[in-house]
Amino acid sequence: MRLPRVKAQHRPHRYGTDRIRIGGPTYGATAEIRDPDGHAWAALNAMDGTRTPEEIATRLVRAFPGLPETEAAGVVRLLLDSGYVEDAAGPRSEEFGLPELERYSRNAAYFRGADLVPRDIPREGPRDHGWEAQVRLKRSRVLVLGLGGTGSHTAWALAACGVGEIHCVDRDVVELSDLTRQALYREADVGSPKVEVAAARLAEVNSSVRVTGETRAAECEEDMLDLVRGFDAVAMCADEPAGRGGIRVWANRACLAERIPWALGGYNGPLVSVAAFVPGGPCYECLTASVDASLAPGIPVGLGGPGVIAPSAGVSGHLTAQAVIAFLTGIPAALGSHVTGVNLVSPDQHVYTRPPAAPDCPACAPHRLPAEPLRSVAG
Structure with a gap:
């Protein structure tokens, strides 16, 4: 994933000092994360579509001096694999021209909210992240x-x-x-x-x-x-x-x-x-x-x-x-x-x-x- 961003349908909320609730009940997918040290909350807030995963991990290490780089990268990877995060860089597939991207934009928003399985398109890898479902339909x-x-x-x-x-x-x-x-x-x-x-x-x-x-x-x-x-x-x-x-x-x-x-x-x-x-x-x-x-x-x-x-x-x-x-x-x-x-x-x-x-x-x-x-x- 190039530029991770928490999906709009699944914005996280913090409860107390050690719990995060993420996911939208409309899509029937809500999870609770135990976060006593605040690492996950900091990572989620950094996932705004402007930073790479590596930059987010580096930001965590700077914010928490005692956090090893490997653990910071692990926190980021865990969140990327949760299904609540999308790639803000958008699709680069040759499957769709601009008219189709416009036509199916609401489809893509629906599938992004409903899909909690990080997936890639065979033969294309991560290039279609966020549009995999539409490619499969086509x-x-x-x-x-x-x-x-x-x-x-x-x-x-x-x-x-x-x-x-x-x-x-x-x-x-x-x-x-x-x-x-x-x-x-x-x-x-x-x-x-x-x-x-x-x-x-x-x-x-x-x-x-x-x-x-x-x-x-x-x-x-x-x-x-x-x-x-x-x-x-x-x-x-x-x-x-x-x-x-x-x-x-x-x-x-x-x-x-x-x-x-x-x-x-x-x-x-x-x-x-x-x-x-x-x-x-x-x-x-x-x-x-x-x-x-x-x-x-x-x-x-x-x-x-x-x-x-x-x-x-x-x-x-x-x-x-x-x-x-x-x-x-x-x-x-x-x-x-x-x-x-x-x-x-x-x-x-x-x-x-x-x-x-x-x-x-x-x-x-x-x-x-x-x-x-x-x-x-x-x-």
Whole structure:
């Protein structure tokens, strides 16, 4: 790091004479540092973006005559590795021109606050410090399957955020009833293939993103495997064919086979949720098995229905896009497979669960060991 600066979102505060609290509760990342000698507080105050790490360590030695140089350098290194510090020198990447730096400046501010993992871009080292997440998005390929209420909002969010390549798949045409909740279509589009309209609209949202599409239906597991192959993440926003042996099971098994993370977004009336699954499991079939086990025999599980308004479709789509962005950037890190959501008419009903791995799951049990590393989308 060339010119360390404490991130604006994580300004430190001193409590008493020996404690420092650093981090922003908005980003869910607050730490407390024991600092009886004042070394860390002095170093943090020197990290204002005008000094190198070596200059900060030298400043500490001068301020505390009894502090060895090696210990001063260690204090500085510990703070640099905490994730609460950024490089004030800014990005020098050849990935982005000035228009993109301006376009994604708010993205970069978000990721700097949310990311507490010091990281560099492969092949570029520290040159992109602070913009690593945006580089990862630009180098990513995402499949959006289904362009209805959830999928249209998902595709828009991914394009707006700067995912490099988005491939859209849907078999339907735009209908009048779609216009209450599907963000990419207008009255003049009724009767036109959704894929064609969506690709054109997304290109207008962000011309630096490559958007492709095809009008087709997935009719079996082999079709799904052919669709997902080669992508870095999948946004599953289609619900037909429905049922326990339908498109969601096909997506689950295809993504497990290709070691691709995938997000399943949807709504059931006002209950909006997204399920995120990572390679190796627990998987979608583990989730449905755990739900089945909690129900009395013969009670079906509701997997969605026609009741939806624009806000519920929008929340569903944006939760799905957020899950995909987390896959691609690693921010936040290591969430694993989980389900999250909210009931829009009962906001106190927040949904969060981590499905247990079913020991004999026919889908993910064969993939759990040996554990392979998730493919890097930045390489």
